[in-house]
Amino acid sequence: MTLACHNLTMAWPQAGNNAEPLFNAVDVGFEFGQMTLVTGPTGSGKSTLLHLLAGLLRPTSGEVRDQGRPVSRWPAGHRDQWRRQVGICFQNLFLMPGLSLLDNVLQSLIPRNMQWSAMVDLAQRMITVLDLAAFMAAPVQILSGGQQQRAAVARAMVHAPRILLLDEPTAFQDDAHAERLMDLFVQCAAGGACVVVSSHDARLRQSDRFHARFHLDDGVFEAVE
Amino acid sequence: MIWHPLALAIWCGDLLAWAIGLDAARRLMIALPQWAPAAGDHPQLMRERSLELATIQGQWVLMLQAGSFLLLIFGLSTVWTAIVPGAMCGTGVLQAMGGGGRQTLLFRAAALLVFFAWRTAAQINSRHPEGMLWPVMGRLFLLGLPLTVLGSITWGQAIAAVDPAKAVDCCAVVYAAAARPISSHADSGIGGHAWITICVIGTLMLAAAGMARRRRPLWGGGWLGIFFWGLTLGWAVFCLQALRFGFGPYTYQVLEHPCPWCFFLPEHSRVGFLLFGALAMICLEQTAAGVAAVIAEKNAVLANAAQDRLRASQLRVAAAALVFCIAAMIPVLKWRLQFGAWMF
Secondary structure, X not given: OEEEXXXXXXXXXXXXXXXXXXXXXXXXEEEOOOEEEXXXXXXXXXXXXXXXXXXXXXXXXXXXXXXXXXXXXXXXXXXXXXXXXXXXXXXXXXXXXXXXXXXXXXXXHHHHOOOHHHHHHHHHHHHHHOOOHHHOOOEHHHOOHHHHXXXXXXXXXXXXXXXXXXXXXXXXOOHHHHHHHHHHHHHHHHOOOEEEEEOOOHHHHHOOOOOEEEEEEOOEEEEOO | OOOOHHHHHHHHHHHHHHHHHHHXXXXXXXXXXXXXXXXXOHHHHHHHHHHHHHHHHHHHHHHHHHHHHHHHHHHHHHHHHHOOOOOOOHHHHHHHHOHHHHHHHHHHHHHHHHHHHHHHHHHHHOOOOOOOOHHHHHHXXXXXXXXXXXXXXXXXXXXXXXXXXXXXXXXXXXXXXXXXXXHHHHHOOOOHHHHHHHHHHHHHHHHHHHHHHHHOOOOOHHHHHHHHHHHHHHHXXXXXXXXXXXXXXXXXXXXXXXXXXXXXXXXXXXXXXXXXXXXXXXXXXXXXXXXXXXXXXXXXXOHHHHHHHHHHHHHHHHHHHHHHHHHHHHHHHHHHXXXXXXXX
């Protein structure tokens, strides 16, 4: 079972016809039940790759396949349904500044037809696990950078996604919290999810908890031993 | 020529439908000849996005066409009778419009049938992510678009022909048109009660057939679906005649006034909207059932979705048939209870 890029090419249309694609005809697979680390210099396309895997962007050519199904080519309605199985933590976080921490985490549970009390219960547990229980009702903008990042991780993980995509998830974390987040990601992968982390963080690069590593540079994907 | 706001609203709806429809047609003409679902290259991905957008545009065209058609019926039956001197119902207005009035009704009805078939295919197609019916949908859409253009052109001719200073002879038109059919039906022995009896029994049989097909949607395959569709369209024409010659006298309480447009008058509780609306629903849903039956037979992956749509359409056909029967029979039974005798 893999989340795979098949012959995937991505070029930004805004960059003009002669611009070099970010990556060209990439074939790479991310296994379910495993954690994969994607590294690479700034601007190499790591975030774009995660957005493509999440179905937020459509490739210029090629496909993203979830267990063989070409999800990136599905019409919007079906892709939106599929995306409910995906949790993503953005590099820019995209928390809703007017809402409380609890409300922010509840966002990703709302389309799931769950009982309100069950949703609140799940969100509160996730927030507690991420050491943010004291800020449950606080407006999210008063949290520190690291706390906001953990809030974004909580929002990505609260619905137990099949596919978890994390863009620089430990960039603002101290060592203890970074380790705690890694424990959570490992647990998620052990539960059968496909976890893809893109990061520059030296602590993650040196971690032995990833099952696979890729390096993305100049549009070329290389598996790192 | 009339410049009534309702006539202009129909024009606006038509122009908007044209603009959206022509852009969708352009996309389809570019995408369909090179359609290659197995390829995942850039041109094919662009074609897929193009067809996805064309589907949304098609929905707008259908909505605008349906809206224009409803406005046209409302205008003919209710509004423009006040503008055309001598017109008491839609018959007089259509007389003032010349041939264009009837032609625009026919072209618009045909366009709605085709677009409804397209919408049915789109609904079934949307149940599976890989869009297997896009080429078929594209062809159906391209088939419907010329009909909308013809509907608009004939509409232009129709409103250009209206002269608010020239009186029409509304009832004379009805009697002149009806004289031949009445005598021929009388010669062949078809009286008012025969129209009513055959229409009611036939419509109830249609409802029963619909309920039976709900249980076994694949029975008879696609050809039976097309046969039922043809039969229903023929049956709708028969019902129209039955309304004029059988139910009309009871509704109007006049022995011979075979006018289909008088059903829409407030004196008759505007029952025409219910009667003709039910007939239109039967025709549209039977079209949907025909399309669904063909898809269920030809496409194994979409068979379940097509069967679901077929079942839903048959339930609506049965419900509309019952509504039609009840609405048509109430004046008949009311007359019988009031006067203790049948009219014919």
